[in-house]
Amino acid sequence: MNKSILSISIHSAWVFILTTNIVFAAMLPNNIEWLTNTDSLEWSSKDAQKGGLLRLNISSFPPTLRTVGPDSNNSFRSFLLDNQMPLVDMHPNTGEIIPMLASHWAYDADGKTVYYKIKDNARWSDGLPVTADDFLFALKFNRSKDIVAPWYNKHFSEEIIDVIKYDSRTIAIVGARKKPNKDLHYYYSIQPKAEHFHKLNIQWVSKFNWKIEPNTGPYQITKIRKGKTIEFNRKPDWWAQDDRFLRNRFNVDKVLIKTVRDPNTAFKYFERGELDVFNLTIPKLWHEKSNGPMFKKGFIHKLSFYNQVEQGASGLFLNLDNTILQDINVRKAIAHGLNFDKIIKQLLRNDYQRLPTFHTGYGDYSNNEIKPLDFSLKKAAALLDSLGWDNKDHLGIRKKGQNRLSFTISYGNKLHEPQIIVLAEEAKKAGIELIPQFLESTSFYKNVIEKKHDIAWLGWSTGFRPAYWQHFHSDNAHKAQTNNITNLADPTIDGLINKYRQSTVELERIQLAHQLESKIAAQTIFIPSTMAPFTRAGFWRWLKLPKADATKTSQSLFNPFHPTQGGLFWIDAKSKIDSLSAKRSGKGFEASTIINTDYQVVKP
Amino acid sequence: MPVSPEHTSREQGPWQKFKRLKRGYYSFILLCSLILISCFAELIFNSKAIVVQYQTNLYWPVFSSAIEGKEFGLPYEYETNYRQLKKDWAKDSSSHSNFVILPLIPYNATEVDLADGSYPPQPPNIASQHYLGTDTIGRDVLVRLVYGFRIAIFFAITLLLVEYFFGVLIGCFMGFLGGTFDIIFQRIIEVWSNIPFLYIVMIMSSLITPGFWSLVFIMALFGWMSMTWYMRSASYKEANRDYVLAAKMMGASNFRIIYKHIIPNAMSTIITFIPFSVAGGITALTALDFLNFGLPAPAPSWGELLKQGVDNLDYPWIISSVVFSLSFVLMLVTFIGEGIREVFDPKHKIYYE
DSSP states (O other): OHHHHHHHHHHHHHHHHHHHHHHHHOOOTTTTOOBBBOOOOOOOTTTTTOOOOEEESSSSSSOOSSSSSSTTOTTHHHHHTTTTTOOOOOEEOOOEEEEEEEEEEEEEEEEEEEEEOTTTTBBOSSSBHHHHHHHHHHHHHHHOOOGGOOOHHHIIIIIIEEEEETTTTTEEEEEESSSOOHHHHTOOOOOOOTTTTOOOSSTTHTTTTTOOOOOSSSSEEEEEEEEEEEEEETTTOOOTTTTTTTOOSSSOEEEHHHHHHHHHHHHHHHHSSSSSSSEEOOOOOOITTTSSSHHHSSEEEEEEEEOOOOBEEEEEEEEEEETTTTTTHHHHHHTTTOOOHHHIISTTTSSSSOOOSSSBSSOOOOOOOOOOOOOOOOHHHHHHTTTTOOOEEEESEETTTTEEEEEEEEEOOOOGGHHHHHHHHHOOOOOOTEEEEEOOHHHHHHHHHTTTTEEEEEOOOSSSSSSOHHHGGGGGGTTTTSSSSSSSOHHHHHHHHHHHHHHOOHHHHHHHHHHHHHHHHHHEEEEEEEEEEEEEEEEEEEEEEETTOOOOSSSSSOOOSSSTOOOEEOHHHHHHHHHHHHHTTTTOOOOOOOOOTTOOSOOO | OOOOHHHHHHTHHHHHHHHHSSSHHHHHHHHHHHHHHHTHHHHHBBOOOSEETTTTEEEGGGSSSBBBBGTOSSOOOSSHHHHHHHHHHHHHHGGTTOOEEEOSOOOOOOOOOOOOOSSOOOOOOTTBBOOOOOOOOBBBBHHHHHHHHHHHHHHHHHHHHHHHHHHHHHHHHHHOOOOHHHHHHHHHHHEEEEEEEEHHHHHHHHOOOHHHHHHHHHHHEEEEEHHHHHHHHHHHHTTSSHHHHHHHHHHHHHIIIIIIIIHHHHHHHHHHHHHHHHHHHHHHHHHHHHHHHHSSSSSSSSHHHHHHHHHHTHOOOOOOOOOOOHHHHHHHHHHHHHHHHHOHHHHHHHHHH
């Protein structure tokens, strides 16, 4: 009896909540200040011409056109996601917030909520307007079990607490934690989903595999030849084509993406003129392979562009659970015994650089004062001698009592093997033995995350802001399945990390980041390896770029779609006709290799 | 009734017979010399000098522990670079009484030879004594082939000994004892043979870093079965022979009968299989190394060289060296095997009374 009364009352409570939601629409707070940006400089070129065809290649045909769910995390997905405009983005040169899908934004006093006004003319590719409901639906969509994407389900429930509609063009996104205002856009961003298009049910994953989802960006897929090509066409009257920061961009009419499995074959296609651009970041491609007749005759130009993007923290991670490595001077001696100069000069053709510190390329957050310890056998020997590592065994490895100065250096990627072997050969000269240990990638990951390594060679992917807690806080030391793989547990560093995490004032966070970075570097638990602070490409001469070539944060020179970095190039129709006729008649032009160092931070 | 091999030896022993088969015999001599050379590889392919005369002292770096540069008046405290030392002393006339005798090819298998301005791999070059060029890291291809050969051939021989020891023993007991023992082992072998070997190796090498002995262990674990069937049928046949029954009557133990009577009589079967097992062992190790499941870097290995060669077809000296060596050694082994089979071929041997 009692039970039924209870259930009725709960039921009526739900009805009450639902009805209030319908009757009283949410009200915007009065005290918010709407912001926009119409001052920042544009980075596109007014000379850009519209028209033409760009042909690119991918190594495998996408298994699906969905951007979430099984198999969706493939290399093709970025072409789809880049064609979904974000609400706002960061200026690629200055880092200021610039409008994209939203014209205005405002911050709530609670430090977790951002309000957005969606541009009036924002349209889906099928012509329907983008409304607040599409954002509400996006939240529902990303939380739905039907999309079979647990990470999304979790992220959009635990990190993004709510999306609130105020009117058809005004929304708020509520995040879980306080952040500096500017960071809120990054951490709590959500892309709209076309509510009129998706039917969420258990069959969504299979039914929407090959459906072309409406988007808000400059291009849309028009033709698919399964296993072979995907064709994107520029929308003839894209709603944002005259908007500041988006005009004079996205110039080519058609982008054809071809599947070419083998990179060597793809390069041959490129040299034959069947692809327009080719990424040449790998030293072998840039220095050796790109010297054929088409390059020498000036049909294909080469451009190397130094950028300033977050660099992955790659190098050697020393495990403090190893008793010998607990001595900071042993760690320093190891750092002095690693000949990265030789690797850069003689293996990497002098165009990679030494990575200075763990967080490099994070803009103001990076501490640019820090330099890694230099290669010096003398310094290494002096340190080790003073610690009593002064005996040597028959191989020339230092000994102290019964202990040999020998460590395994684990790695999970064969690409790094040459570097590790050269380092180990050189370290021997300092009396330090480094035994390379290749582990197949999953067992390497397991080994490291369970902290069973002596020294591990790996690189972390980058984030938006420096992340200290996961890598260096004692909360994560001596525990399996955490990212503090050096087991650093230092009370001063802990204190600074806590402050850094709690602070919502950008300037204070930047100062703390600088302090933390130098304190962590002083511990010598991470010995940085190398970085390639540039992107390089070869391109047929009819492709033109703005005067600056690219932006400070460009990761690729010929990205066709990216909302901030993409679509800066255009095709010069006359140049293409001239070039093709010159090619037929066997004539040539002046060869061109440009190295743009405008944004190079550390000039060697 | 067939006559035991001892009768045929009146005419010609198997060795004499083998010697007459020129192709197999010369292959055997060639392979044995290759193995012998590889055993003394440290004296021929090494970055350490064989003899150094400095002032009044003689040094034997190949046979001694690392000698630091300062020992020869050089300004460093790590192992001497003897190639450089030789060059320096050749230039310097005041040190005419000093000399360095380097091995024929002055590089070792893991040494990285890099130079400013040129990037590995380097094509074959007589001046720098890289007769087959260097690999993608800058290590001498010829030296790595030699040391890789030594590892591969001894791996194959060790594997063969382990596999044959268990395979022959179990097979003989199955045939000789028969009954329940036979049935049980037949089923075990059938089940065991159906476990996909490559997957097991992949799993194992993800759990441990494979080494020489652990690889021998893993491969023997899945390789002993093939011999059992042949030995089972051989001993099954022999078990009812008069001499076995006679031995039994005299009270010989099962072990004694198998080792003293059955195995010597089944020897021809075992010997015939040996060359093919060696070839199998070499290819298996090469394949595992090729797939990254073999010996850990930087151990010299043919599989690793093969992988490098396939990935870098632009540098033909890598792939051609290793493919030629591999085919050559496997060809030698096959010719030897062919010769042995010929020697023990019952068609030539058995005659009827």
